[in-house]
Amino acid sequence: MKVWADRLISNGSVTRGVLFDADPNGRVLTNQTGVVPPPDALQLGVAVPxxxxxxxxxxxxxxxxxxxxxxxxxxxxxxxxxxxxxxxxxxxxxxxxxxxxxxxxxxxxxxxxxxxxxxxxxxxxxxxxxxxxxxxxxxxxxxxxxxxxxxxxxxxxxxxxxxxxxxxxxxxxxxxxxxxxxxxxxxxxxxxxxxxxxxxxxxxxxxxxxxxxxxxxxxxxxxxxxxxxxxxxxxxxxxxxxxxxxxxxxxxxxxxxxxxxxxxxxxxxxxxxxxxxxxxxxxxxxxxxxxxxxxxxxxxxxxxxxxxxxxxxxxxxxxxxxxxxxxxxxxxxxxxxxxxxxxxxxxxxxxxxxxxxxxxLGLPAPAEPGGFLDLVEVTEASERSAGTRWEELAMTATAADVTRTVVGGVSVDVDRPALAAELRSSIAELWGEIID
Missing domain, CATH: 3.20.20.140 (Metal-dependent hydrolases)
Incomplete structure (x- = not known):
């Protein structure tokens, strides 16, 4: 499986055009930089491990x-x-x-x-x-x-x-x-x-x-x-x-x-x-x-x-x-x-x-050869991160800016309105409450 990031923020720097190749269990085999995205790769914008x-x-x-x-x-x-x-x-x-x-x-x-x-x-x-x-x-x-x-x-x-x-x-x-x-x-x-x-x-x-x-x-x-x-x-x-x-x-x-x-x-x-x-x-x-x-x-x-x-x-x-x-x-x-x-x-x-x-947790570093292909994509169009130097993204972004989460090379898609409803319902069930 392949994942490509237009920009990867890692190790204190921003790298352009990073292509990851992973095995079927989601472990990174290789990562290349400065490459264009191949057609069979999952494509991300700005990403962090x-x-x-x-x-x-x-x-x-x-x-x-x-x-x-x-x-x-x-x-x-x-x-x-x-x-x-x-x-x-x-x-x-x-x-x-x-x-x-x-x-x-x-x-x-x-x-x-x-x-x-x-x-x-x-x-x-x-x-x-x-x-x-x-x-x-x-x-x-x-x-x-x-x-x-x-x-x-x-x-x-x-x-x-x-x-x-x-x-x-x-x-x-x-x-x-x-x-x-x-x-x-x-x-x-x-x-x-x-x-x-x-x-x-x-x-x-x-x-x-x-x-x-x-x-x-x-x-x-x-x-x-x-x-x-x-x-x-x-x-x-x-x-x-x-x-x-x-x-x-x-x-x-x-x-x-x-x-x-x-x-x-x-x-x-x-x-x-x-x-x-x-x-x-x-x-x-x-x-x-x-x-x-x-x-x-x-x-x-x-x-x-x-x-x-x-x-x-x-x-x-x-x-x-x-x-x-x-x-x-x-x-x-x-x-x-x-x-x-x-x-x-x-x-x-x-x-x-x-x-x-x-x-x-006993795991190798993510998004590195030998580690798992786990990445987080962050939007460039947020009012929170607008104007931020990418190297300082940790000081401005929030969960609301996460647009895609990749675990083992697989994009995990979340229906947020459905999630909110399920959280409300499952918590009400635990407490024995009736949702009005």
Whole structure:
């Protein structure tokens, strides 16, 4: 398959007439520059490499526009648990298909779905990984690349049992989670080339150190592993009270700090934490629109990058689905924190949204030989981007400017009015509402 871009914005420059040739699985074989489009190629105007949504909880999309009046992360979480309690494989497949389609329409070409709603509400397993299969089916239906980050979730807090609302998240022990993970890997063998299985430890709050060590020792070394880290100040305080350490040090002592690890949020870190993460060469996913919406704080993005951490972005609770706004949110947070502009250049932002994001999900850089032919076309006729130097597009474009999303060399076409109707209907179904 062939895709041609009149202009490709990548690696800090604009290249004219780029022709990609890909194999049947959508991996780039060659790319040529300065060529005219052949008649059998999909033709694009201005394009950038595809964006990786490195951290998503798809069902949180059902909370958008329903939790914004007051409170904090902990009060928001109660409504989230209510939504989680309503999920079935059937309604989750429908909702996730709509949410993943919204992501594709915004320019996300890959999603890392941080998934912990595994079982029935009483904690008993489904017959055959029904929830996980529903998510994989939803991603294929939406046309997005999926890395399913199946999540170990064992405790309701440090030293606390799971609450009734959390029963369906748990597997009882890290060993039992591993057994289910290996079984799930076998079950997804027929899911196709756009679906792969990763893993996650929910947090220091939800998995004790001995469970982390079991996972570090037994999860295959080539599997990407994610973890929520220091999202809330109270997590740091509780961890210090119980373990006398920071959450980062707990991860280190459990053997989890390694290049395959990606920490999510990483908002409240000390200098020693940043140093440890950098030396280990981990990834870090910032979710600026979520961290702002929940009042979490501003993480040390520049300090982490300078220490050697690979930064990426994600949509997390999906209150906003727009890679461009996540990237600008990262830079905006840096400006607010430092009182300086240009903490990340536009080229750096595009790279961390694409190549770095893919790296945190265990995938090669998109739109490069050996990587997937994942591209995002952006209109030249927008009032937002009019007058922009293409090298600075990351500072002006939004999801509304995305005209075509290409995943594995295939154009994913989205009927936006139909998508809006399906989102409204599937969310109403989840909450048991009647659409008037």
């Amino acid at each position: 595809g964006f990786a949504n490195a951290h998503s909880h798809a069902f949180h999309r059902a909370l958008r526009g329903r939790t914004h009046t007051a409170g904090n992360f902990w009060t928001w979480r109660e409504t989230m648990y209510n939504a989680a309690s309503r999920l079935t494989p059937q309604n989750y497949e429908r909702l996730a298909t709509a949410v993943f389609t919204e992501m594709v329409s915004a320019g996300w070409t890959t999603v890392g779905e941080f998934h912990y709603v595994h079982h029935r509400t009483d904690g008993t397993p489904y017959r055959s990984h029904d929830m996980e299969r529903a998510i994989a089916t939803a991603a294929r239906g939406a046309g997005i690349r999926l890395v399913l980050l199946d999540t170990c979730y064992l405790a309701g807090g440090i030293g606390a049992p799971l609450s009734p609302e959390q029963e369906r998240f748990g597997d009882g022990s890290a060993s039992r989670w591993l057994d289910r993970w290996f079984s799930l890997r076998d079950a997804l063998q027929d899911a196709g080339p756009t679906v792969t299985l990763g893993a996650a430890v929910h947090s220091v709050r939800a998995v004790p150190p001995e469970g982390m060590r079991t996972i570090a020792e037994n999860l295959p070394v080539d599997v990407p592993l994610h973890v929520h880290l220091s999202e809330q100040v109270i997590e740091n305080e509780q961890t210090h009270t119980v373990y006398g350490q920071t959450p980062t040090q707990v991860l280190a002592d459990a053997g989890l700090l390694a290049p395959r690890l990606t920490v999510v949020h990483a908002t409240h870190l000390g200098g020693s934490d940043i140093s440890m993460l950098g030396v280990a060469g981990v990834g870090a996913v910032f979710c600026p629109t979520t961290e702002a919406d929940l009042g979490d704080g501003i993480g040390p993005g520049r300090e982490l990058a300078d220490a050697g951490v690979r930064l990426a972005v994600g949509s997390d609770q999906n209150a906003v689905i727009d890679p461009w706004l996540e990237l600008r949110g990262l830079e905006a947070g840096e400006r607010l924190h430092s009182h300086e502009r240009g903490r990340f250049s536009p080229a750096e932002l595009l790279a961390l949204g694409a190549a770095s994001g893919y790296s945190t």
